[in-house]
Amino acid sequence: IDIVKSIKKANMERLKDGHAIFEVGIGINSGDVVIGNIGSNTRMNHTAIGDTVNLAARLCSHAAAEEILVTRDTIDKSKKKFQTEVVDPISVKGKEKLIAIEKVLIE
Numbered sequence: 172i173d174i175v176k177s178i179k180k181a182n183m184e185r186l187k188d189g190h191a192i193f194e195v196g197i198g199i200n201s202g203d204v205v206i207g208n209i210g211s212n213t214r215m216n217h218t219a220i221g222d223t224v225n226l227a228a229r230l231c232s233h234a235a236a237e238e239i240l241v242t243r244d245t246i247d248k249s250k251k252k253f254q255t256e257v258v259d260p261i262s263v264k265g266k267e268k269l270i271a272i273e274k275v276l277i278e
Contacts, residue, residue, distance in 0.1 A: 172239070172253075172275065172277055174195070174197065175195075175197070175237050175239060175277055176277070178193055178195055178237065179237065181193065194236035194237075195236065195237070196231055196232075196233070196234025196235055196236060196237070196238050196239075196240070197230075197231060197234055197238070197239040197240070198226075198227045198228065198229065198230025198231035198232070198233065198234055198239075198240050198241075199227060199230065199239065199240070199241040199242070199245055200223055200224075200226045200227040200230060200241075200242045200244075200245055201223065201242070201244070201245040201248060202221075202222070202223035203221065203223060204219045204220065204221045204223050204224055205219065205220050205221050206218070206219045222265075225265065226242065226263065226266075226270065229261075229263040229264065229270075230242070230261075230270075230272065233261055233263075237277070238274060239274065239275040239277070240258070240272050240273070240274055240275075241253075241255070241272065241273055241274075241275060242270060242271065242272055243271035243272060243273060244271075246273055253275050253276075254275070254276040255273035255274060255275055255276060256273060256274045256276055257273050258272055258273060258274050260272065
């Protein structure tokens, strides 16, 4: 939510200055990941990989600008409760079943 609010604020300044705005959609998922240095001697990156990361990336791609999409499972596991709106489940590459998601409401 803070990221979306910060981007909105930055975009207002950018518009005043005649610059292009940033359009960012956010996808959040939770689960097991593999984290570490991955690559070769010529190019090494510290990264996270796995099904959990892939689904979060798919949610990002599906999210509209200034929208936060979260898997229903992650909402259920969250200790902090957010105001959300149920949206239609989505189909994503690599998954047979539809993914239940919710949109976080931003005041």
